Amino acid sequence: MGDSPLLTDLYQLNMMQAYLANGLTGTASFELFVRRLPPGRSFLMTAGLAQAVEWLADFHFSPDELAYLEKTGRFDAKMLDYLAGLRFTGDIDAMPEGTVFFPHEPILRVTAPLPLAQLLESRLINLIQFQSLIATKAARVMLAAPGKVLVDFGFRRAHGAEAGLMAARASYIAGFAGTATVLAEMLWGIPIYGTMAHSYVQAHEDESEAFLSFARARPDNLTLLIDTYDPEAAARKVVALVPTLAREGITVQSVRIDSGDLVAVTRGVRTILDNGGCAAVKIFVSGGLDEESIAALARSRAPIDGYGVGTALTTSQDQPVLDIVYKLQEYDGVAKRKRSTAKHTYPGRKQVWRRRAADGTIAGDVISLDGAGLPGEALLAPVMRDGERVRHDPSLAEIRARAARELAALPPTLRDVGVPGSYSVAIGEALNALTAEVDRRIAASR
Amino acid sequence: MGDSPLLTDLYQLNMMQAYLANGLTGTASFELFVRRLPPGRSFLMTAGLAQAVEWLADFHFSPDELAYLEKTGRFDAKMLDYLAGLRFTGDIDAMPEGTVFFPHEPILRVTAPLPLAQLLESRLINLIQFQSLIATKAARVMLAAPGKVLVDFGFRRAHGAEAGLMAARASYIAGFAGTATVLAEMLWGIPIYGTMAHSYVQAHEDESEAFLSFARARPDNLTLLIDTYDPEAAARKVVALVPTLAREGITVQSVRIDSGDLVAVTRGVRTILDNGGCAAVKIFVSGGLDEESIAALARSRAPIDGYGVGTALTTSQDQPVLDIVYKLQEYDGVAKRKRSTAKHTYPGRKQVWRRRAADGTIAGDVISLDGAGLPGEALLAPVMRDGERVRHDPSLAEIRARAARELAALPPTLRDVGVPGSYSVAIGEALNALTAEVDRRIAASR
Known part of the structure; x- marks a missing residue:
């Protein structure tokens, strides 16, 4: 599907x-970008390019699809012929997955017949x-719980199967230890x-018998799992069982608590475990958590070793939409440009250059015309040329390592999940000049 | 996938x-329900049963899936054998798709080996x-714009392909005229x-040439589409083109406006069209709309004939989660029951009975034990027995007709999309008695 x-x-x-009827089959460049940050977000993270390239590399209409289109009676023979032979023959330039990005920065460009x-x-x-929405959300959770084990628990309330799987992939890219979703291991080798x-x-x-x-x-x-009835009572049952299990060679690695006042409950359970000789048993919590509640738990110094993050992660519940346009x-x-109120765009084929401070922290971006050759790292790279991949697809491990470097390079102002910070994104001279030129042309033609 | x-x-x-290791293979009943309404919602609507039944009817592990599971080393031979032969052999009882429902009401019950x-x-x-989340959202849009043409425009920002397609189906069930998503027509015959x-x-x-x-x-x-540059200027171009097109036998059915102050712009455009002899040309609007902005446009009596609803619909943007549990x-x-703080459930196999006022308006529900035989319409019906469908699957047209009757039967208190209303859902005597009995049993066992 x-x-x-x-x-x-x-x-x-x-x-x-x-377009076909009117001979408008020349080469067009479209760019994907966001117009603005969702409220509360300080940065975004790219993900999903691998699935896009996979789709493009095998792009074609099946016989069933062509038969359906013909049967609708909506399309003429020229169009149907064109679709029957259609493959992706264009170019793709994109930021690699796991890259931090900001509004108006193109993250992917398609250059192909219109x-x-x-x-x-x-x-x-x-x-x-x-995937970019979820990688961004997961990156925020990572910032809220440095050094903790984070696991995606959210398949069930993701928006369908594809969403659940893609969310497992995107959160793993952003640094999660893994997911509960079994098919994600079979498809991509993500730890479950x-x-x-x-x-x-x-x-x-x-309960003890269970x-x-x-x-x-x-x-x-x-x-x-110790909160079906009473977590502290259950923790005492665990303490009582540990010697029996130890004799059988079985170690209780951790307990999970999925409800209640997690600060109070984890403290109570920690004390019971420690006093019962179970200091090595870790406490894992879950249940309606997001980056803000996790940050609050971290501030409270609740004795928590890991978090399962579900619905809030896989739906990006507080901001379930990234306003990406093409x-x-x-x-x-x-060069072309849209000028409607509040929906303006910058014309032309663009590149993004990123500068860094001496310690590697990112220090400001400039968007300008591709080929302007500005100082800094150029973020978009060729991915496909004439419909063929021009580089090996990076492994999930490579993408994950990139994302980790990107998060490590965020300036302090962008790291607080509770207080959004700002980052400098400038429009380069060449792009400003082209924008003015396109505006003069549009004004003259009307 | x-x-x-x-x-x-x-x-x-x-x-x-x-379970297999311990011989816990007896018959279990699980029920799907929501614990609470999302903020701002007065009711919910079921959808997605057809896809669930389809999945269950063909449920099996493929050779690749079995090979993967074996390779992980996590599972013993008994488990792998069990999975190799596993089919869905249980019973399903459910509310039909397009049914209005409320918290704690079971909408689907699975009875099968544990x-x-x-x-x-x-x-x-x-x-x-x-799908229930989106049917609910779409039902709210329907209530905001009675008699208008509503179309799902939201595939692109749905959470993946399955979400986009399911959203097209769920919104069509709730009364939308159709969708922009082409594959939804091929798969399900939904108008596009x-x-x-x-x-x-x-x-x-x-622009005129375009x-x-x-x-x-x-x-x-x-x-x-008349808002690429200036909607009123474009409306004048449309007026100028209409006679030319008419001579070629082409009728402009409508114009679409996708940005700006829609009240002011549609009034201006309506006036230009009417004064230009184009009173029959309809005005269709889109661009970031949801049920609240649509209700506001309706109140302002803006001259709008139809709405394209995108992101807000297909992500249920204001409330992207329905807290459904199983x-x-x-x-x-x-009978079993969970008693954790704020996550309690009612035990036993349940049914929902719904009473109606003389005019057909729904007037109150009672949840009690299946077989209690209370007055009113029993909402859950058998869907599968021993893994086989026990009735023909209703057509999308039948489901849509049911949803329309359900929306028509909502009491006035539940119809205002801006002000949530409440509805009486009572717990029947037999269910209360069982709940107390289970609590006594749990207390005695601890």
Whole structure:
């Protein structure tokens, strides 16, 4: 389902037919970018490029899809012929996955014949915006809990299967230790984590009996869930069971608490465990957590070793949308620009240059025309040329390492998840000059 | 990807192995319900049952999936054998899609051997919560714009391909006229709508020339986008083009405006169109709309005939999560209950009875034990028995008709999208008695 070229809006097909009918088949450049940061965010992080490239590399209409389009009666023979032979033959330039980015910075550019480039818009936005949204959210959770074990628990309330899987991937890129979603390990080798649910305890008449039977059946990385009834009472049961299990060679690695006042409960449980000779048993918490509640728990110095983050992560619950757009920047060698109120864009094919302070901290970006050759690191790199990949796809481990370097290089002003900070993004001289030129041309033509 | 049984959390597989190891393979009943309404919501609407039944009817592990599970080394031979032969052999009872529901009301019950029922949790929640979330959001948009044409424009910012498609389906169920997402027509026959984008206008040097070329290439259901530069100037160009197009047999059906102060702009454009002899040309608006802004436009009596609703719809942006849970209610004939703070559940296999006022308006629900035989309409009905469907799957048209009846039967207190209203949901005597009994049993066992 996720690879269909019909994952598009009808107007794209309408426009394609009109472009073909009118000979508008010249080369177009479209760029993906966000117009503004979601409230409360200080930076964004790219993700989803691998899925976009995979989709483009195998882009084609299947016989069933062509038969359906013909049957609708909406499209003429010229259009249907064009679609039957259509492959992605264009160029892609993009920021690598795991890169920090800011508003108005192009994160991906498509250069291709106009009808083809137009058709790709809907799914390209769909793929890149969601993973970037979740990588950004996960990066914030990382900043809130430095050094802790973070696990994605949110498949169930993600918006469908693809969202759940992509969220596992995007949060792993941003630095999570792994996910609970099993298929993410099979597809991408992402480490998976799992404990037990309340229903396991409830299916037994006795909580201690449930712990014992689970421990014997699943002795590896053993985590016991202790809040089905009363966490402190359950912690005492764990303390009582530890010697029995030790004789069988089974170690209780940790306990999980999924509800209640986590500061008070984890302190109470920590004391019971420590007094009962279980100082090595770690405390893992979950249940409605997000980066702000995790930051508050960290400030309170609650004795917590790891966090399962679910719904808030996989839906980016506080800000479930990244306002990513895909705009025509150049057609047939001529720069283009949209001027509607509050939705203006900068014309032309652009590049982003990033400067760093002596300690490696990022210190300011300039957006200007591709080829302007400004100082700093140029963030967009060639990914596809004439429909072919021009470099090996980076591994998930490489992407994750890049994201870790990016987060380490954030200036202090961008690191506080509770207080948004600002970052300098300037428009270069060449881009300002072109913008003014395009405005004069539009004014003259009207 | 969407049909894999590995769309589950690792702890489900861990628990399965423990259940099998300990002979806990008796019959379990789990129910799906929400604990509370999202802020601002007065009611919820079910959707997604068809996809859940489809998944269950074909539930099995593929050879690749089994090979992967074996290779992980996590599972014993007994577990792998069990999974190799596993099919869905249980019962499903559920509210039909398009039904209005409230907190604590079970919307779907799974009755199956405990290890199987446990495994299903993650994907069942994932499928039902998302479509119900969007059907609810779309129902609110319907209430805000009675009699208007509403179209889903939100594929691109939905959370992935499955989310975009499911959102098209759920909003169509709730009463939308259709969607822009082409694949939704191919898969489900949902009507699709499409106009043109700003890039089409920008690809031409002249806006009038763009309108003319588009009209000639796509004359059916012709809608021209008039806000690339200046909507009122563009409306004058449309007025000037209408006679030319009429001579060619082409009718401009409507114009679309995607930005700006929609009250002022639509009034200005309406006046230009009416004065130019184009009173029949409709005005369609889009661009960041939700039920509240649509209700405000309706109150302002802006001359708008239809709305394209995008991101706010397909992400349920203001409330992107429905807190649906799947809880064990009975195991091996014994009722179960979770008592953690703020996460309590009612035990046993339940049914919901709904009473109506003389005019058909819904007037109060009672949740009690299945078989209590209370007055009113019983909302859950058998869907699968022993793994087989026990009724024909309703068509999308039938589901949509049900949803329309449900929305028509909402009491006035639940119809205002700006002011949440309340509705009476009572707990029946038999359920209260069972709850007390389970609590006594839990207290005695601890």
